[in-house]
Amino acid sequence: MPSNDHSDAGRSGKPPGRAPVRITDVAAAAGVSAITVSRALNTPDLLSKATLRRVLTAVKQLGYVPNLTAGALSSRRSRMVVAIVPTIASPMYAETLQSFTSTLSAAGYNVVLGLGGFDDRNEEQLVTTLLGRQPDGMLLVGAVHSAAARRRLAQAGIPIAEIWGDGSPDGDLQVGFSHVGAGEAVATHLMGRGYERFGIISSDDSRALERLEGFRAALGRRGHDIAFQRLVAPPSTIMEGRRSLDGLLRELPRGGAVFCSSDLLAAGLVIEARVRGLEVPRDLAVCGFGDLEIGRALEPALTTVSVDGAEMGQMAARCLIARLSGDPAPQHITVPVEIIQRATS
Amino acid sequence: MPSNDHSDAGRSGKPPGRAPVRITDVAAAAGVSAITVSRALNTPDLLSKATLRRVLTAVKQLGYVPNLTAGALSSRRSRMVVAIVPTIASPMYAETLQSFTSTLSAAGYNVVLGLGGFDDRNEEQLVTTLLGRQPDGMLLVGAVHSAAARRRLAQAGIPIAEIWGDGSPDGDLQVGFSHVGAGEAVATHLMGRGYERFGIISSDDSRALERLEGFRAALGRRGHDIAFQRLVAPPSTIMEGRRSLDGLLRELPRGGAVFCSSDLLAAGLVIEARVRGLEVPRDLAVCGFGDLEIGRALEPALTTVSVDGAEMGQMAARCLIARLSGDPAPQHITVPVEIIQRATS
DNA sequence: AGCGATCATGTTAACGATACCATTCTTGGC
DNA sequence: GCCAAGAATGGTATCGTTAACATGATCGCT
Numbered sequence: 001m002p003s004n005d006h007s008d009a010g011r012s013g014k015p016p017g018r019a020p021v022r023i024t025d026v027a028a029a030a031g032v033s034a035i036t037v038s039r040a041l042n043t044p045d046l047l048s049k050a051t052l053r054r055v056l057t058a059v060k061q062l063g064y065v066p067n068l069t070a071g072a073l074s075s076r077r078s079r080m081v082v083a084i085v086p087t088i089a090s091p092m093y094a095e096t097l098q099s100f101t102s103t104l105s106a107a108g109y110n111v112v113l114g115l116g117g118f119d120d121r122n123e124e125q126l127v128t129t130l131l132g133r134q135p136d137g138m139l140l141v142g143a144v145h146s147a148a149a150r151r152r153l154a155q156a157g158i159p160i161a162e163i164w165g166d167g168s169p170d171g172d173l174q175v176g177f178s179h180v181g182a183g184e185a186v187a188t189h190l191m192g193r194g195y196e197r198f199g200i201i202s203s204d205d206s207r208a209l210e211r212l213e214g215f216r217a218a219l220g221r222r223g224h225d226i227a228f229q230r231l232v233a234p235p236s237t238i239m240e241g242r243r244s245l246d247g248l249l250r251e252l253p254r255g256g257a258v259f260c261s262s263d264l265l266a267a268g269l270v271i272e273a274r275v276r277g278l279e280v281p282r283d284l285a286v287c288g289f290g291d292l293e294i295g296r297a298l299e300p301a302l303t304t305v306s307v308d309g310a311e312m313g314q315m316a317a318r319c320l321i322a323r324l325s326g327d328p329a330p331q332h333i334t335v336p337v338e339i340i341q342r343a344t345s
Numbered sequence: 346m347p348s349n350d351h352s353d354a355g356r357s358g359k360p361p362g363r364a365p366v367r368i369t370d371v372a373a374a375a376g377v378s379a380i381t382v383s384r385a386l387n388t389p390d391l392l393s394k395a396t397l398r399r400v401l402t403a404v405k406q407l408g409y410v411p412n413l414t415a416g417a418l419s420s421r422r423s424r425m426v427v428a429i430v431p432t433i434a435s436p437m438y439a440e441t442l443q444s445f446t447s448t449l450s451a452a453g454y455n456v457v458l459g460l461g462g463f464d465d466r467n468e469e470q471l472v473t474t475l476l477g478r479q480p481d482g483m484l485l486v487g488a489v490h491s492a493a494a495r496r497r498l499a500q501a502g503i504p505i506a507e508i509w510g511d512g513s514p515d516g517d518l519q520v521g522f523s524h525v526g527a528g529e530a531v532a533t534h535l536m537g538r539g540y541e542r543f544g545i546i547s548s549d550d551s552r553a554l555e556r557l558e559g560f561r562a563a564l565g566r567r568g569h570d571i572a573f574q575r576l577v578a579p580p581s582t583i584m585e586g587r588r589s590l591d592g593l594l595r596e597l598p599r600g601g602a603v604f605c606s607s608d609l610l611a612a613g614l615v616i617e618a619r620v621r622g623l624e625v626p627r628d629l630a631v632c633g634f635g636d637l638e639i640g641r642a643l644e645p646a647l648t649t650v651s652v653d654g655a656e657m658g659q660m661a662a663r664c665l666i667a668r669l670s671g672d673p674a675p676q677h678i679t680v681p682v683e684i685i686q687r688a689t690s
Numbered sequence: 691a692g693c694g695a696t697c698a699t700g701t702t703a704a705c706g707a708t709a710c711c712a713t714t715c716t717t718g719g720c
Numbered sequence: 721g722c723c724a725a726g727a728a729t730g731g732t733a734t735c736g737t738t739a740a741c742a743t744g745a746t747c748g749c750t
Contacts, residue, residue, distance in 0.1 A: 022736060033700050038738060048698060063500065068477040069417045070736035073705045078414060080457070080478075087443065094439045098432060101460050105471070110478060111458045112425070115446050126450075132413040133425075133455060155408065238642035268642055275644050294639065297583035297613055299620050367706060378730050383708060393728065415706035418735050 021064045030058035041066060072134060081320060082130045083139040084114040086205075090235050092262075092290050092309045093141055096163065100139060100313035107321050109136070116142075124149040131156050137320040139163070142207060159323040161316040164207060173323065175316045175333045179207050182305055182337050183214025186259050186287050189303075189339045191222060195257035195285055199228035201244050201265050203236045208261035211289065215259055228252045236261065238294075241268020245276065254283045257345060263288035263295040263304055270298060270344060285345040300343030307337050366409045375403035386411060417479060426665060427475045428484040429459040431550075435580050437607075437635050437654045438486055441508065445484060445658035452666050454481070461487070469494040476501050482665040484508070487552065504668040506661040509552060518668065520661045520678045524552050527650055527682050528559025531604050531632050534648075534684045536567060540602035540630055544573035546589045546610050548581045553606035556634065560604055573597045581606065583639075586613020590621065599628045602690060608633035608640040608649055615643060615689060630690040645688030652682050 027034045032055060039046050040055035047055070058064075072078040081104055088094045101111045114130050116123060123146040130138075131152060138160045144150055153160060161173040190198065198219055202212045216226055228251035232240045241264060248258065248269075260266035266288030273284050280286060280300055288295050288304040295302030312335050322329035372379045377400060384391050385400035392400070403409075417423040426449055433439045446456045459475050461468060468491040475483075476497060485507045489495055498505060506518040535543065543564055547553045561571055573596035577585045586609060593603065593614075605611035611633030618629050625631060625645055633640050633649040640647030657680050667674035 074738040419708040
């Protein structure tokens, strides 16, 4: 009977003969104790120059890669942050996630990605698994709806940053803007430009719907209403914008103005309008949302609402980092929302 | 410099009075041992109905969230996969990552995101940290260039899937297509349509350049050459496409055909051409790459090379999962590349 | 010169889970 | 009715690292 004493046999991992270098191997090579190696990598200031050099040499020579899983278990700091995003197929969220991840990466954190989709189906499942990773912090893009999931988050005891929020804060850290306010601003802008008939094409998700309500309310205050309204299933696409024109023209005579909940929808609308020989904005004015590249590059260039997704991601990351470092961090950050008037209104 | 003793209490964790429920707590509540709880969650088949029910009740009641970090350390399986992507600001990669993540998520894996950018600067740093997370597998979108980083990867002993590759495989699992072949196919297509003057606008990254070379070679074989060539810094944008027209028109008289390394560049070119009163494709034919939504929705719709980014992501995920489950998985998968002829050529 | 303060390093014991092997309790075949 | 084979469960060691505390060396100051 082969008795698996101590080393290689027993809990052997992957098939190929790997050489898992552990911290003790490095320690032995450098003639120090394990904790000294740990300190060389985490708190080098605590060591003498000579020891530090010796350890780092050994690290390099052996090709030591610290096992961060073990480190996390022991120190109770995983240096990981979970980001839950509805989708990254949408450029707005992608941009936000990109800058969020980059900023955290520079500070030594890794990001674990959770894709929520737009339904609450397996939200609890997702949140639970991800919390099991023991993240030091969390980013929620958009709200978490399932009650069970929210409870879990609240009990997790980690800082949670929420961005693109829709006004029902789960986290203790908000980076965002008022969607209602944005809708109002668009209404004000369009009324100011002299338009008198209005339509809206909106994605059927909670944040877009808030903007819709803001839009409607501001119009109403001045005696206007929404003559045409169309909800489309997320994620928004250019094609869906093109397809919206038909219905729109039936309800809205020439000279109206339409607010689209995404630049993608707006771009589609403009493209289709031109194909039909309409002149934008004379026959149809359009305002998008998001200030995506396509709007800037379109002809005519799209009037839109600019919210800096990258900025929000970076802000959220910075706040989390501050919070995790014990530094004070603001609880609420409002990112400016700006109407960029270009050629379609 | 005062050593920053940030935490006041001992190893008590986060400030707010949390109740970290451990597996032993659940075990006690259910009147079983810890290992039984573990089995209830991981291999429920091994338990009797009655015990299973009892344990799951306790789990729910206590709101137990398994510490996956500890589990990973003990079992040497992290159930995490690292994805290294140049950027997710580009829709192509975003799409790939989206489907990759979704597929893995459904199989119980989490994805750790690494953003590489297009430079090799801190590539080794990034790879090292991420390997330290003990991922079970890895996805490389595009190649890893730093020699040190490649060595690390090779020694990691985990399956590595590489997609969007440029022909210098790091991993042992390839999902992709021939970029050279794609360039050739475009050349063949355009020549077949009767064009005789050619231009190219390409992103300055290795994969796009391979397509360029394929394009050039195929043209050369039939006695043609590239009359206009422009390299633009990644990531590609619509605006950059628009800006390219000026130079292009100087070198390429009306009736030429241009291959763009991205649908974004191609879309910009088409938009600008129409602004200048050119007719597409009569005055200028354009072929893009990537089959993005914008190409489909553009007017005139863009001829392009379709590579299914989502499909590739899903394939890569499936292969990794198979490999990790001990099932056989193909080493090389070639995804079909198809020229979609629409209205711009 | 003595002595507390500071620096540099080491020892020990977790962190929370699972692998391995052992143990008890069933079961069925002859 | 007895024994081998399997089902159900538990005990113990361990995964690789870091926190907490301990120790010895160094140093400046009265």
